[in-house]
Amino acid sequence: MTECRQRSWTSNPSLILLIIVLLGTVMTSAFGRGTAVIAQGETGTPGPSYQEPSRLSVAGHGSVRLEPEAASIVLGVDIIDTTLSGAQAQATERMNDILEAVTKAGIAEEDVQTVNYSVNLVRDYDNEGRPTEVIEYQVSNQVSIKVRDLDRLGTLLDAVVTAGANNVYGISFVVDDPAEAASQARRLAVQDARAKAEEMAAEVGMRVGRVLTMSESSAPPPAPEVFESRADVQGAAQAVPVQTGTSEVAVDVQITYELLPDSPGAESGTATPAA
Numbered sequence: 001m002t003e004c005r006q007r008s009w010t011s012n013p014s015l016i017l018l019i020i021v022l023l024g025t026v027m028t029s030a031f032g033r034g035t036a037v038i039a040q041g042e043t044g045t046p047g048p049s050y051q052e053p054s055r056l057s058v059a060g061h062g063s064v065r066l067e068p069e070a071a072s073i074v075l076g077v078d079i080i081d082t083t084l085s086g087a088q089a090q091a092t093e094r095m096n097d098i099l100e101a102v103t104k105a106g107i108a109e110e111d112v113q114t115v116n117y118s119v120n121l122v123r124d125y126d127n128e129g130r131p132t133e134v135i136e137y138q139v140s141n142q143v144s145i146k147v148r149d150l151d152r153l154g155t156l157l158d159a160v161v162t163a164g165a166n167n168v169y170g171i172s173f174v175v176d177d178p179a180e181a182a183s184q185a186r187r188l189a190v191q192d193a194r195a196k197a198e199e200m201a202a203e204v205g206m207r208v209g210r211v212l213t214m215s216e217s218s219a220p221p222p223a224p225e226v227f228e229s230r231a232d233v234q235g236a237a238q239a240v241p242v243q244t245g246t247s248e249v250a251v252d253v254q255i256t257y258e259l260l261p262d263s264p265g266a267e268s269g270t271a272t273p274a275a
Contacts, residue, residue: 054259055212056201060193062185063250068173071153074115075160075168076142080122087119087139094164095141101163102145105156111146142169173247181249186216189253197257209258217252 077094081087102112122136147153150173157168175181197208 053209053212054206055256056197056208056259057254057256058193058196058200059217060189060191060196060253060255061250062188062190062192062253063248064181064185064188065246065248066175066178066181068150068245068247069148069176070174071147071150072144072172072174073147073153073157073168074142074144074170075165076116076140077164077166078138078140080136080138082136084119084137084139087137091139091141095143097163098160098165099143101159102143102156105152105159106149107145107147107156111148113144114141115144116140116142142167173245175247175249178249182251185249185251186253189216189251190255193253193255197255201257201259202262205262206259207262209260211255212258213254213256215254217254 075098077091077098079087079091079094081090099112103109118140120138120140121134122138123131124133124135126132145156147156153171161168194208201208
């Protein structure tokens, strides 16, 4: 009986075809659903796009002018003689007289420093421009003097020239401690940069946001006011007139700001990057 049923199932082509079609449909449906799940897992939910903020870089400058607190001068003697010993003796004698005059003018010993002592040979030249024998010797001796009482500067210059100084190289007026002035100049520089940024942003319908970068490009000490001169005189009738002027402390900054839409509500369209 069982054998007859089995033979009849296998001998029915229509039944076999139906079973094959059903199996194919089930496998295709399962494969399609699996593919869809995988694709969805790979794609995910699209996140908001991130946009770099608009930037505006500006330079700011601040400066403060100060009255100088001290002066620095370099002075000394140049002596030329036919013998080295003679030139050295004269230079030494004159420099001693100069230093005595400096001391009498109230200059402290620690404010006087030798900055140069040199001996040069003065040679003769033949018709073809080649050096031959030594005919003279030049001895130079210079000192640097710091004058803390500027009211004495003119009198000091008169005194050292009278004592024998035949060269005066440069008078520099300086500020001993420019730190406080530099801080004030720095604040002015930052304010200057902010004002420029706000003005430029307003012209394009935007406003200034947070600071992105900031740097200080320079904060130099006051540039000395230098007066180059060279004296070659034996005396003076009165104190040398001196104008001290002022010294400048300057600071420059470079600041980059974020630019935002002029309307605060328009900011919501800008997304922040995901963590």
